[in-house]
Amino acid sequence: MTDTSLSGLDRLRAALAASPLPGAAPLLHQVDDYIAPRLANLDAPLLAVVGGSTGSGKSTLVNGVLHEEVTTSGVIRPTTRQPSLIAHPSDA
Known part of the structure; x- marks a missing residue:
């Protein structure tokens, strides 16, 4: 831990x-x-929970931060239909 972080x-x-x-x-x-x-x-390991109202862009935020599509929105509405758990293989 650095003095700046602390x-x-x-x-x-x-x-x-x-x-x-x-x-x-x-x-x-x-x-x-x-x-x-x-x-x-x-x-x-770091645990982060992304929460918010329906259609607020949670999946878009997660995909953007990770530079990869790890959550998929539904076709009817731009909503992810199920919760997602994303982990690095070394933290499994």
């Missing part, structure tokens, strides 16, 4: 702790329970 995470954590927004507390728990431990051990 200081950035510390600033994020402090901002979340000081935030009056109702969604800040769950995010603070994610920082403490998930992000910080994985930043300390970069060999640990």
Whole structure:
């Protein structure tokens, strides 16, 4: 872990702790329970969940980030019909 990464995470954590927004507390728990431990051990697999409303572009985002079509939209509507789990073979 680099000092830059740690200081950035510390600033994020402090901002979340000081935030009056109702969604800040769950995010603070994610920082403490998930992000910080994985930043300390970069060999640990990263788990990311992409969520949003129907037709919001989740599949397009995932495909774009990975530079590969790993999720396919349906023909009737631009909706992915089933959940997708994408993992690197070394993390299987």
